[in-house]
Amino acid sequence: MASVEPEARKERRDKKDKKDKKRKHSETVADADEVEVVAEKKKKKDKKRKSTDGADAEAVMVVDTDGVKDEDDDKKVVAKVEEDDKKVVAKIEDPLAALVPFANPLAGEKDGKKVMKSVKKAAKHKHITRGVKETVKAIRKSPMSTPATLGSDVLPHGIVIIAADISPMDVISHIPVLCEDHNIPYIFVPNRGELGSAGSTKRPTSVVMITEGLRGAKKDAVDKEGEKEFQETYKELHRTAMKLGQTIMV
Known part of the structure; x- marks a missing residue:
């Protein structure tokens, strides 16, 4: 009777160890998937930020002649945008439909x-x-x-x-x-x-x-x-x- 009890105890311990290993494996896989998802999101965010930065750099290159971005370049970019807006508004404010028939x-x-x-x-x-x-x-x-x-x-x-x-x-x-x-x-x-x-x-x-x-x-x-x-x-x-x-x- 004394020899049977240790065998049963050993069997229960083995089952518990298997369950623990299985749970740890599942948690490891879940963590890996989560890490992969986070990495993919970060990659997309970095790509979008680089694209935006490239567009801003292109806008600055339109007026940047000395290769150094300064406040004057920003003012020139803003002035160019405002000038384009004024041209659009001027075209809208002068419709032929307003003329006498x-x-x-x-x-x-x-x-x-x-x-x-x-x-x-x-x-x-x-x-x-x-x-x-x-x-x-x-x-x-x-x-x-x-x-x-x-x-x-x-x-x-x-x-x-x-x-x-x-x-x-x-x-x-x-x-x-x-x-x-x-x-x-x-x-x-x-x-x-x-x-x-x-x-x-x-x-x-x-x-x-x-x-x-x-x-x-x-x-x-x-x-x-x-x-x-x-x-x-x-x-x-x-x-x-x-x-x-x-x-x-x-």
């Missing part, structure tokens, strides 16, 4: 620059009338002229420049009809602010009229060379108006 002929970007230069020279040489009221009065007082054509040497008494971003449209809707009654060419431009600036005024302007020449005391006091230069500008503006008038926009 009867804006025809409408000067495009290239012709619009020519028109604005002509308005600036007209303002410099005092050949300009600003505002709806004054322009309508000048059109009605202008002598009736024969209709001019492209390439013709006959110049009209005046040329009217109208801003197409006016609201309500009734403010300028009668001007094109009035111009046609007096055979005066007219051109629409997209921005009234630019028209006012070109006409040497700080306020946005709905319409201006550029006249061919001066009369009376003003004509005697004008610079002849400057007047000759303006006449060339006026002829060029007339050709632009005639060219745009041949295109019908739908």
Whole structure:
């Protein structure tokens, strides 16, 4: 009986040892899996951080010329981003949908620059009338002229420049009809602010009229060379108006 008891005790101890070994093996495998998962997460995080750092370095390289990143480089990066944002906003703030539906002929970007230069020279040489009221009065007082054509040497008494971003449209809707009654060419431009600036005024302007020449005391006091230069500008503006008038926009 005494010899049997140690055998049973030994068997129980062996079973316990096997269970302990099995439990330790399971815990070791679980720990290994956990370590592997953590390592994989760390690897992904490091990869993402390197990618972000690379993008930042690329942004700095755009303006970094001395190879050293400093505060000026950061300011240049911020300035470049702000400039791009302003360009996007400027494009959004100038939609063609805001123009009056009867804006025809409408000067495009290239012709619009020519028109604005002509308005600036007209303002410099005092050949300009600003505002709806004054322009309508000048059109009605202008002598009736024969209709001019492209390439013709006959110049009209005046040329009217109208801003197409006016609201309500009734403010300028009668001007094109009035111009046609007096055979005066007219051109629409997209921005009234630019028209006012070109006409040497700080306020946005709905319409201006550029006249061919001066009369009376003003004509005697004008610079002849400057007047000759303006006449060339006026002829060029007339050709632009005639060219745009041949295109019908739908």
